[in-house]
Each structure stands twice: as structure tokens, then as C-alpha cells.
Amino acid sequence: TLSTLVGLKIDRSIEAILMKNLKLSIDRHLCRRTGDFYLFRRIVERRLARCLKGDIGKAExxxxxxxxxxxxxxxxxxxxxxxxxxxxxxxxxxxxxxxxxxxxxxxxxxxxxxxxxxxxxxxxxxxxxxxxxxxxxxxxxxxxxxxxxxxxxxxxxxxxxxxxxxxxxxxxxxxxxxxxxxxxxxxxxxxxxxxxKEPIKRWDEEACQGCEFSDLCGP
Incomplete structure (x- = not known):
């Protein structure tokens, strides 16, 4: 959505354009029609819209x-x-x-x-x-x-x-x-x-679970 606006001043005057581009992007990338996917889409749309409106409403x-x-x-x-x-x-x-x-x-x-x-x-x-x-x-x-x-x-x-x-x-x-x-x-x-001389050890087992290099670390 923002890639097309590089170099442009962001303020309330282009709020409608931003929100329209957001909806078009979501329609293009999240186009499945199943019920669970619809809920996911609505969550994504609401969160991104909230962030965009936060940007537009900045005093600076x-x-x-x-x-x-x-x-x-x-x-x-x-x-x-x-x-x-x-x-x-x-x-x-x-x-x-x-x-x-x-x-x-x-x-x-x-x-x-x-x-x-x-x-x-x-x-x-x-x-x-x-x-x-x-x-x-x-x-x-x-x-x-x-x-x-x-x-x-x-x-x-x-x-x-x-x-x-x-x-x-x-x-x-x-x-x-x-x-x-x-x-x-x-x-x-x-x-x-x-x-x-320094051993490589795991500091946080929970955080390390998703690391593809965790097997290289010691206990």
C-alpha cells in the first residue's frame, strides 16, 4: 500500500486513497472465501486499517x-x-x-x-x-x-x-x-x-525452539 506513495506527503488529505489501496491489496492477496479465512481476513484488515489511521493522524x-x-x-x-x-x-x-x-x-x-x-x-x-x-x-x-x-x-x-x-x-x-x-x-x-574457548549454550529453551541452529548449541 505504501510503496506507491514513496516521496509523497502523508496526511489526512490522502486517507481515502490509502484505505482504498489497503482494501485492494487485501482483496488481491487474501481472496479465499472459506469461513475461517474470512475471519482471518477481517482481523488483518482491521489491524492494518488501525495502523494506517494511526500514521495518518500523527501530528508530525x-x-x-x-x-x-x-x-x-x-x-x-x-x-x-x-x-x-x-x-x-x-x-x-x-x-x-x-x-x-x-x-x-x-x-x-x-x-x-x-x-x-x-x-x-x-x-x-x-x-x-x-x-x-x-x-x-x-x-x-x-x-x-x-x-x-x-x-x-x-x-x-x-x-x-x-x-x-x-x-x-x-x-x-x-x-x-x-x-x-x-x-x-x-x-x-x-x-x-x-x-x-567459549561454549555455545542455550539461554532460553522456549525462545530456542524455533531456531534452525538450536542443535549446534550445548545444554
Whole structure:
């Protein structure tokens, strides 16, 4: 729905167009007519419509900068380059402030970000305790490296479709310091992964159940 609106200002003047495009997309992709599928379709339609209306109703005017943008960059680490890749669901450009907003859609109820992150994380156990997801920090890193946009002008958040709310990456105003903390935590994990003396063990049996590499981890 939004891919056709990249570069256009999003406000209430195009609400009817957005809602029409949403309905057309749902009709095209969810066209089965069985009873159970009809209920599923209605749930999807209501949740997506709620999110769209939330976007349209934002006080801050914006335009869609990019959707489903694939990025890859090298992350320097101990004299080597670690290739980092990702596909960002959506990037908005905030017209009033000149900032960029990275958005990742979430359909489930898994952990996203913890509320408090220590100013410095030095152990893998601390990383596990204070960081639930590196997805948004790495997206910010990739976008910053690709575009050269200052980190202070890049915001990021999860859009929780099931709950109809947003969960921001940053709580503090100093985004540069916060991103540095996250990237230091990434280095802690990489150092743990590349150290042959460090055992690979499962931290969370429930979370590991869906991982295709779980058999490689120790008990």
C-alpha cells in the first residue's frame, strides 16, 4: 500500500486513497472465501486499517522515504570485517524536524526492547539481561553507514500490529551514545561467538525452539 506513495506527503488529505489501496491489496492477496479465512481476513484488515489511521493522524507531517529497503555494510571487528545485512520495512522522513524514522512491523508478541540498558555492557550475560533485540540498532547503523545521515537524526521503533502501538528504540535523547552502547554490546557477542574457548549454550529453551541452529548449541 505504501510503496506507491514513496516521496509523497502523508496526511489526512490522502486517507481515502490509502484505505482504498489497503482494501485492494487485501482483496488481491487474501481472496479465499472459506469461513475461517474470512475471519482471518477481517482481523488483518482491521489491524492494518488501525495502523494506517494511526500514521495518518500523527501530528508530525512525514513522507515515506523507502519501504522494504535491503542494506548491507561491513562492521569492523578485531581486524576483520563482519558483513551485516538487513531489510528495513519502512523509513519515514519527518518534514518538520528533518529526521528519519525507521519502522519495523511486528505481528507477534515476542520481546523487542528492554526498558533500561546499562551505559556499558562488558559480559555476554549482561547483554542477554539488558538487550532483547539488536534489530533496530543494526538498522540504524546500516542506514547511517549507507546514507551518511547523522545518528542524532535517525529514530527507530517497532510497530506492534497486534496491539496497535509503537515501541521506540530510544528513551534517552542522546541517540549517538545509545547506539554506541548497542554496538559495543554487538562486539561483546561477536567476541563470545569467535572465541573457541567459549561454549555455545542455550539461554532460553522456549525462545530456542524455533531456531534452525538450536542443535549446534550445548545444554
Amino acid at each position: 507531517p512525514f513522507c515515506v522515504y523507502a519501504v522494504e529497503w535491503s542494506l548491507e555494510e561491513d562492521l569492523p571487528f578485531d581486524g576483520r570485517a563482519i558483513r551485516i545485512t538487513g531489510k528495513i520495512d519502512r523509513i519515514d522522513y519527518l518534514l518538520r524536524t528533518g529526521e528519519y524514522l525507521i519502522i519495523d512491523y511486528k505481528t507477534g508478541q515476542g520481546r523487542t526492547n528492554k526498558r533500561k540498558i546499562k551505559s556499558r555492557l562488558t559480559k555476554v550475560e549482561e547483554v542477554r539481561e539488558h538487550v532483547a533485540s539488536f534489530q533496530l540498532p543494526l538498522y540504524v547503523y546500516l542506514f547511517h553507514k549507507r546514507t551518511g545521515v547523522e545518528v542524532e537524526r535517525i529514530d527507530a521503533r517497532f510497530l506492534l500490529l497486534r496491539e496497535g502501538r509503537e515501541e521506540p528504540l530510544y528513551e534517552a535523547s542522546d541517540r549517538t551514545e545509545m547506539l554506541s552502547t548497542y554496538m559495543d554490546a554487538v562486539s561483546v557477542l561477536l567476541r563470545h561467538m569467535f572465541d573457541p
